[in-house]
Amino acid sequence: MCRNGTLGVIGMAGMGPAPKPNARRRNATVAMTELPANGREGAPPAWPLLPDIALTTQRDSAQRTADELELSLAEPNLTGRQRSTAQRKADAAREAAAILTAQLTAQERVEAELWAALWALPQAVEWERAGWVREVAQYVRWKARAEQGDLDASKEARQLGDRLGLTPLALLRLRWKVAAHDEESVPRSRRRPSTGRRPDDPRAALHVVE
DSSP, X not given: OOTTSOOOOOOOTTOOSOOOTTOOOTTOOOOOEEEOTTOOOSOOOOOOSOOOHHHHHHHHHHHHHHHHHHHHTTOTTOOHHHHHHHHHXXXXXXXXXXXXXXXXXXXXXXXXXXXXXXXXSTTHHHHHHHTOHHXXXXXXXXXXXXXXXXXXXXXXXXXXXXXXXOSHHHHHHTTEEEOOOXXXXXXXXXXXOOOOOOTTOGXXXXXXXX
16 A cells, blocks of 8 residues: 555556557568569560770770781881880780670670579569669679679679679568469479379478489
8 A cells, every 4th residue: 555545556467567559569570572483574674784884995995006016017117126025015915905805795795694684583573663773784794794703893793782682681681582482383394293192191292303
C-alpha cells in the first residue's frame, strides 16, 4: 500500500509494461523483393557507352608514331646510328599499336558477351525497373578491363557489382531474393528423370550422374 493510502499497481509475473502504440517490433520481418528464377526475358538494352576513348587514343597515337617513323626511314640522309634508332622506335610503336588493337578487340568481345549475360539474370528485372542501364554498362566496362589484368578496374568492378546485387550478400542488402524454381518452368531437357519411386522413399533423391 502506498503512503497516501491507495493501492499501488503491481505488475503480474511475466508481464512488462504495455507496449507503445507506435512502437516497431525489433524482430519484424523486412519485406523482400522476389526476383523471377528464370531471369529477365527479352533482348538486352542497347549498349549506352562510347568506345573506350583512352585505349583508342593510345592505339591511334602509337599507330601514328609508327607511320611517321616509317616515313623517316625512307630519307636517304638517314644513315648509320640514326637509322638504327629510328627503326627501333618504329618497331616499338608498331608493336604497341598491335597490342592496343588486340586489347580493344578483346574488350569489345567480352563487353558484348557479358552485357547479354547480365541482362538475362533475375536481378536485371529490377535494373530495368530502376533504369540502371548505364550503371550496368559501367560495371561491364570495368569487368572487361579487369579480365585483362587491370587491378584498379577489378576494384571498381567489385564495388559496382555489390551495388547491382551480383553477390549473395549484395542481394540481401538490397532486400532482393530469387524465387524458387518452378519445375514446370524448367526446360524438359534439364529436368531430372522420374525414378518411379514414392516421394517419401529415400532412394527417390538418388539420380544418375552423367
